[in-house]
Amino acid sequence: MKYEPGQVEAKWQARWDDEGLFRVTEDSPKEKYYLLEMFPYPSGKIHMGHVRNYTIGDVVARYKRMKGYNVLHPMGWDAFGMPAENAAIENNTHPARWTMDNISAMKVQLKRMGFSYDWDRELATCDPEYYRWEQLIFLKMYERGLAYKKKTHVNWCEKCQSVLANEQVENGCCWRHTDQEVSIREMDSWFLKITDYAEEILDHCDKLPGWPQRVLTMQRNWIGKSHGAIIRFPVVDSDEVIEVFTTRQDTLYGATFLCFAPEHPMVRDLVRGLPEEEEVLGFIERTLRMETHLRTADFTVKEGVFTGRYCLNPVTREEIPIYVANFVLFDYGTGAIMAVPTHDQRDFEFAKKYDLPLRVVIKPEDRDLNEETMTEAYLEEGILVNSGPFNGRPNLEALQDIAEYLEAEGMGRRTVNYRIRDWGISRQRYWGAPIPIIYCDHCGTVPVPESDLPVVLPLDLDLRPNGGSPLPYESSFYECDCPRCGRKARRETDTMDTFVESSWYFDRYACPDYHQGPLDVKRVEYWMPVDQYIGGIEHAILHLLYSRFYTRVLRDLGYLKVSEPFTNLLTQGMVCKETQECPEHGYLFPEEVRKGRCALCGKEIVTGNTVKMSKSKRNVVDPQALVDRYGADTVRMFCLFAAPPERDLEWSDRGVEGSYRFLNRVWRLVMDHLEELRGAVTYQGDEDLPPALRSLHRKTHQTIKKVTEDIEARFHFNTAVSAVMELVNEIGQVLAEPAQEEGKTWSVAREAVETAVVLLSPVVPHLCDELWEKLGHNDCLIDFPWPEHREEALKAETRLVVLQVNGKVRSRIEVPVSLGEKEIEAAALADERLARWIADKPIKKIIVVRKKLVNVVV
């Protein structure tokens, strides 16, 4: 009987479905285990990245279930977003239609992969039953001041016709349209106050031992906490005071000028009516037209313009000039800096360019610095000079004292500054959750009453061909009555960033059918936190940081008991493949290449580097085609076998063949000996065995131990699969040789074969369930307890000891396990080959490593 993956897989998928095998409830006596993979955006087809992510998750889910946990393994759809709008415009369809069609198609594909999801908990974020609760949460955040509106300079993507959070800008371009430069616009936007939670989120980075260190490091750097001071510089001939943030108040006596960021609103007031006004405003306009990214880049020349105004250095009482400079960031600190050219390289370059004064205030212990001859800023530690009462003090020591002095004198205050900014969530897009706010000429900004939720996104309207949102043009949507005064009012037409939906979907999985509120506190308390979260490394900051923020907000709103959403995090690497390029036709899809030549023109193709699979490079493999050809089990196995999950996976068609061959081998191993195996009683370790069988029995239990450890401790499925391959190889060898004791042979073989099938079942569940049934079992393997190795079976009579002379391997001997160190040493010295190497050289030292190695130093 041939292995027919198509038939086997259809049979078992139908059976799992019929039995509702993966449905879970909260009333199980078993301990809960919440396993989650990042939900997909319904783009139309699953890609290799999905397959890899969800296969890793499925193995863990099935393994944990077999280990006796009540496993929640849900799946849903991150269903709002711009691609739906773009596709809708292109294909003359509706985003809702496009999205729902994609969901159906991808659901079929996911089911075809045999993933063990509880589909009863499926949710789509574009469903009003989902986003109504998101709107409610927004209102509660608004009540608490966690959602607010402010004018900001925002990143604007022309293609999206939408604002991008700073975090969504990549290389100065939109993170979705990497060829679209981001420009700066002033706009009124809604923000969520993630900064209120920055300290807690940062602090708890230390309490996430189940997260990869590098993700935590990235998040810590993103939050960017620094201690410093805000120092007040009074403006000459004015009541105004300029506040600057600095972490280097120790250099305050050396501050010889001050710089504003071009965006700073104070600048316009300061220059009003001055002869410098025109030049300053011109400079600001020119500078702002450059994107922040480029403007502040390392290689950009530091430029600025004098405002014509001066302020007082609060400690030296000197009048110092005020500049506007391109390198000062408006969003960091106060948007203005004190410039200390002697001890900051940027300030130094600026001062040299505009011939501004320098004053050294820190000197190295062993020499003096000269302002006239310095060629760069002195950044090291040293002793304070020219610093009034602080002269002679080491600069780091004086940091605190100077801050206290400033506070005492009313010149400033100590402060903690964060790099992270509040989360801008306003999007001028259609396909998103409406922000539940109404603007009334009389009452101002009025929240939509809870009883009026959800504010439903209207579906029956025409999209605008240029890509902008139709909502501001749809009077039936924006026209409304003010909930306070009843007069005509206008509804907010911005929708929310889709990261809002993905910041709490994992909570909703606990109670997707709950209608009395966003979350059923009891059920959420049962499931949360997620025990294991699995997804791509590309979400290391944004999604994961927002989710950590949202979890705390929901906790403070009383919906959640936990602070951290994800106890353990596994970030998997990318799926890569080499590119293929035709000199004439450019990048080619794999199916456009025939025997190393372009299918279109016959020219020889050039094989390029191995890079992340992407449509633009055309180095993509469609999982569906592979599943059709080899079956889901083969695809699953290859994804796991080719590399450990955290590493990038290099795609190899040959490797897939290899996985398919192995599954065929397992199939034949069982089917070729089915009668004998079924007739045998599984060996229980209770009888004496001849050496070959004892070895197989030992291998069986070694494999159990190895596979369990590989999955449990480090998710190294590649080595787990290797271990089972070794076991299968050894079974094959034993069965190939003529057996001495038939009965015992089949008995031990049955134990080995069944073990291999059970251990492989999380990886290739269809094949294993089929073989399991053939072997005479009725239940699906997911309800079979994961095996435990028998310590007794691992024991051997002899062991290999490596013999070295001066650290080089010269011989190997088998010794009885019972031998002590002294006896092993004696056995080593008795070895002929070793003796040849020692010869008559005097033995200086003998090192015996417990049960492994003897090293003779001569």
Next chain:
RNA sequence: GCCUGGGUGGCGGAACUGGUAGACGCAAGGGACUUAAAAUCCCUUGGGGCUGAGUCCCCGUGCGGGUUCGAUUCCCGCCCCAGGCACCA
């Protein structure tokens, strides 16, 4: 520039706490079976050396040093690749 990973055969990778480098798989070559092919099975496969082809010798984990009886593993310096961040005051 900074931060974080990584560099091991023809290829993907293994070696878990400093103890046999290259498990397992792929590819390649040879052989068996077959009219033939596919499939399957068996053997060889890091490089080099050798009147005694041996459970032989030398070299070998990016490069150069070091610690150690012993280093892919630890330390110092350097090179390269990938990802992230960047005038952070």
